[in-house]
Amino acid sequence: MSEVILKDIKKVYENGYVGTHDVNIDIKDKEFIVLVGPSGCGKSTTLRMVAGLEEITGGELYIGGKLMNDVAPKDRDIAMVFQSYALYPQMTVYQNMAFSLELRKTPKDEIDRKVREAAEILEITQYLDRKPAALSGGQRQRVAIGRAMVRDPKVFLMDEPLSNLDAKLRNQMRAEIIKLRQRINTTFIYVTHDQTEAMTLGDRIVIMKDGYVNQIGTPVEVFNKPVNLFVAGFIGMPVMNFFDNCKLLLEDGVYYAEIRGVKFKLSDFQQKALKQNGQQPCEIVAGIRPQHITVGEGQLTAKVEVSEMMGSEYNIHARSNEDEVVMVVPTVGLETDVSMGAQVAFTTQPDLIQLFDKATSNNLIWYDEASVSAHKPVCKEYDF
Numbered sequence: 420m421s422e423v424i425l426k427d428i429k430k431v432y433e434n435g436y437v438g439t440h441d442v443n444i445d446i447k448d449k450e451f452i453v454l455v456g457p458s459g460c461g462k463s464t465t466l467r468m469v470a471g472l473e474e475i476t477g478g479e480l481y482i483g484g485k486l487m488n489d490v491a492p493k494d495r496d497i498a499m500v501f502q503s504y505a506l507y508p509q510m511t512v513y514q515n516m517a518f519s520l521e522l523r524k525t526p527k528d529e530i531d532r533k534v535r536e537a538a539e540i541l542e543i544t545q546y547l548d549r550k551p552a553a554l555s556g557g558q559r560q561r562v563a564i565g566r567a568m569v570r571d572p573k574v575f576l577m578d579e580p581l582s583n584l585d586a587k588l589r590n591q592m593r594a595e596i597i598k599l600r601q602r603i604n605t606t607f608i609y610v611t612h613d614q615t616e617a618m619t620l621g622d623r624i625v626i627m628k629d630g631y632v633n634q635i636g637t638p639v640e641v642f643n644k645p646v647n648l649f650v651a652g653f654i655g656m657p658v659m660n661f662f663d664n665c666k667l668l669l670e671d672g673v674y675y676a677e678i679r680g681v682k683f684k685l686s687d688f689q690q691k692a693l694k695q696n697g698q699q700p701c702e703i704v705a706g707i708r709p710q711h712i713t714v715g716e717g718q719l720t721a722k723v724e725v726s727e728m729m730g731s732e733y734n735i736h737a738r739s740n741e742d743e744v745v746m747v748v749p750t751v752g753l754e755t756d757v758s759m760g761a762q763v764a765f766t767t768q769p770d771l772i773q774l775f776d777k778a779t780s781n782n783l784i785w786y787d788e789a790s791v792s793a794h795k796p797v798c799k800e801y802d803f
Contacts, residue, residue, distance in 0.1 A: 421448045421449065421482070421483055421573040421574055421605055421606035422445075422446065422447060422448045422481070422482075422483065422484065422606070423444075423446040423469065423480075423481070423482050423574055423606060423608065424444075424445050424446070424479075424480070424481040425442050425443060425444045425445075425446075425465070425469070425478065425480055426443060426478055426479040426480075426481070427441045427442070427443060427477065427478035427479070427794065428441070428442040428443075428465065428468060428475060428477070428478035428479075428480060429441055429442070429475075429476045429477035429478050430461070430464050430465075430468060430473060430474075430475065430476050430630075431476040431477075437630055438461050438464040438473075438630055439461040439464055439465055439468075439630045439631075440461075440630045440631050441478070441794050442461070442465055442478070442632055443632070443794045443795055444625055444632070444635065446606060446608065447606075448606060449604055449605060449606055450606055450607070450622050450623065451600055451606075451607040451609065451620060451621055451622045452607065452608055452609070452621060452622060452623050452624075452625060453609045453610075453611060453616070453617040453620055453621035453623075453624050453625065454466065454608065454609070454610045454611075454625045454627060455610075455611055455612065455613075455614060455616075455617040455624055455625070455626055455627070455653075456612065456626055456627035456628055456653070457612060457628065457653075458612060459629075460627040460628050460629060460630065461627050461629070461630040461631075462610045462611075462612075462625075462627050463578055463579070463610055464630075465610075465627075466499075466576055466578055466608060466610045467578075468480065469482075469497070469574070469576060469608060470492055470495070470497055470499050470576050471487070471490065471491060471492030471495055471497075472492060472499075475488050482495060482496070482497070482573060482574060483496070483573055495574075496572055496573040496574070497572050497573065497574045497575075497576055498566075498567035498568070498570045498572035498574075498575055498576065499567065499575075499576040499577070499578065500560075500563050500564055500567050500575070500576070500577045500578070500580045501563065501578055501580070502578055502579040502580060502582055502583060503583070504551070504559045504560060504562070504563045504583075505563065506551040506559060506562060506563060506566075507551075508550065508551055508552060509550070510550070510551075511547065511548055511549060511550055512538075512543065512546050512547045512548070512549055512550070512551070512554070512562050512565075513534055513538075513547040513548065515551070515562055515566055516534045516537060516538070516547075516562065516565045516566045516569055517530045517531075517534050517569070518566070519566065519569070519570055520533065520534075520569055520570070530569075533569040533571075534547070534565075534569055535547075537565040537568040537569050538565060540565075540568070540599065540602055540603075541561040541562075541564060541565050541568075541595070541599070542561070543558060543561050543562060543565065546558060546562075555588075556583060556584050556585075556588060557584060557588045557591060557592055560580055560581070560583075560584065560592060561592075561595070563580070564580070564596075564599065568599075568603060572605065573605065573606065574605065574606045574607075574608065575603075575605055575606065575607045575608070576608050577596075577607065577608070577609045577610065578610045579610055579611055579612065580592075580596075580609075581593065581611070581613075581616065582611070582612075582613070589613075589616075593616060593619055593620065596620060597619070597620065600620075609621070614653060614654055614655075614656070615656070617638070617654075618638045618642070618654070619638075621637075621638060622637065623635060623636060623637055624636060624637070624638060624641050624654075626641060626649075626650050626653060626654070628649055628653075632796050633646065633647060633649055633650050633796060634646045634647075634650045634796050634797070634798065635795075635796055635797055636797060636798060640798060641654050642654055642655060644782075644784075644785040644798040645659075645706075645773065645782060645785065645798075646781065646782050646785050646786045646787070646796065646798050647775065647779075647780050647781050647782060647786060648661070648704060648706075648775050648780040649780070651706050651773055651775070651782070655708055657709045657734060657745045657747065658709075658745070659706045659707065659708050659709075659773070660706065660707045660708070660709060660712075660742070660743075660744050660745055661704050661705070661706050661742075661775075662678050662679065662704065662705040662706075662707070662742055663704055663741075663742070663777075664702065664777075665677055665678045665679075665702070665703050665704065665705040666700065666701075666702060666703060667693075667698070667700055667701050667702075667703045667774060667783065668682065668700055669699070669700045673690065674689065674690055674693050674694075674698075676703065676705055676769065676772050676774060678705050678719065678772075679719060679739065679740060679742075681717075681718045681719055683767075683769040683772060684769060685769050685770070685772070686768075686769050686770035688770065688801075688803070689769070689770060689774075689784060691801070691803055692784045692801055693783065693784070695801070696783070698783055701776060701777070701778070702777040702778070703774050703775055703776060703777055703783070704775040704777055704780075705772055705773070705774065705775075706772070706773035706774075706775060707767050707771065707772055707773070708771070709734070709745040709746050709747040710747045711767050711768065711771040712744070712746040712747070712748075712765050712766075712767050713765060713766050713767060714735070714746055714748050714753075714755050714757065714763050714764070714765050715753075715754065715755035715763065715764060715765075716764055716765075716766055717764050717765050717766020717767075718764070718766070719739060719764065719765050719766060720739060720762060720763065720764050720765070721737035721738060721739035721742075721744050721762075721763055721765060722737055722738050722739075722760065722761070722762055722763075723735055723736075723737045723757055723758065723759055723760060723761045723762075723763060724736050724737055724738055724759065725759065726757050726758055726759055728750070730750075731749065731750060731751070732747055732748060732749050732750055733746075733747070733748045733750060733753070733757055734746075734747055735747075735748060735757050735763075737763065744765070746765060782798075784799070785798040785799050786798070786799065787799035
């Protein structure tokens with residue numbers, strides 16, 4: 420079993436700076452989980468505590484059911500792939516991949532078998548006699564992954580392994596990591612600041628900010644059910660549109676979202692959830708994803724400032740009073756003028772509007788106060 424449990428994990432440095440606050444994550448055996456967030460959010464610190472490269476100030480870390488707080492990194496049965504590859508320049512690819520096994524006094528025939536099996540999986544067999552300087556960035560990263568693979572670790576740790584590659588190579592390596600995961604089928608903990616990597620690679624995503632875990636969920640959950648403004652704005656490209664100074668209204672027992680003077684009667688699901696939560700009328704920030712906006716109809720209007728032709732769709736940057744609005748509009752069947760300077764009408768489906776309490780920034784539908792108080796940040800679920 421390669422289950423990894425972080426229970427109230429905290430990191431406080433000597434100068435008093437708190438790197439992480441009571442991090443609770445239960446990573447299942449053979450799960451691919453991604454820690455994502457902006458620089459300084461604590462994701463790499465969390466990974467390094469799992470690896471044993473950072474001392475745990477408080478809380479408990481379990482790997483395979485064993486408490487690991489005071490266990491040396493070499494005895495944790497983990498392997499780590501770093502952002503900088505960390506290859507020995509004087510060694511060949513083969514020697515780099517075999518080195519950790521040689522230190523363990525592994526028989527030579529077993530070393531050769533493991534190195535060549537890993538090289539075949541990663542398609543670097545033809546480079547085994549080369550040194551790192553003769554390889555491209557993508558090839559070096561494959562060697563770094565292969566060096567970790569030969570150890571047959573319980574847990575793979577990856578700290579922003581693709582950030583040094585150009586965009587094309589990143590796309591290729593993402594696909595390679597997905598294929599690799601299917602072939603070796605072990606537990607992965609992957610750190611990135613790139614939400615595209617998080618959404619495409621992770622079974623679940625852990626979204627962090629300022630040392631706190633804000634939400635844990637599948638890519639679909641964090642996209643469709645963001646628990647607060649930060650998660651909503653961090654996940655999704657282009658980023659979610661936010662309309663400030665809006666209102667949640669309750670009229671004759673029916674909830675409406677008022678956006679720039681236009682009232683949207685909320686869906687049956689939203690009605691039930693708000694009533695179940697006992698929600699009172701309040702000021703809100705309304706969130707609408709660019710992909711969920713319909714152009715050419717509705718009572719909301721905006722003036723197009725930039726219209727980007729992306730092939731199958733337009734990315735439209737417009738201004739509606741004081742709000743900047745981004746819209747993603749399919750080119751096929753578009754009958755509305757979306758050129759620079761054009762006035763466009765737009766709307767959305769009420770069930771696609773995210774409702775954030777202006778005072779707390781929490782989602783009025785999906786924020787689960789009980790889970791947060793228990794340090795288990797997941798979105799609220801309903802059983803209607």
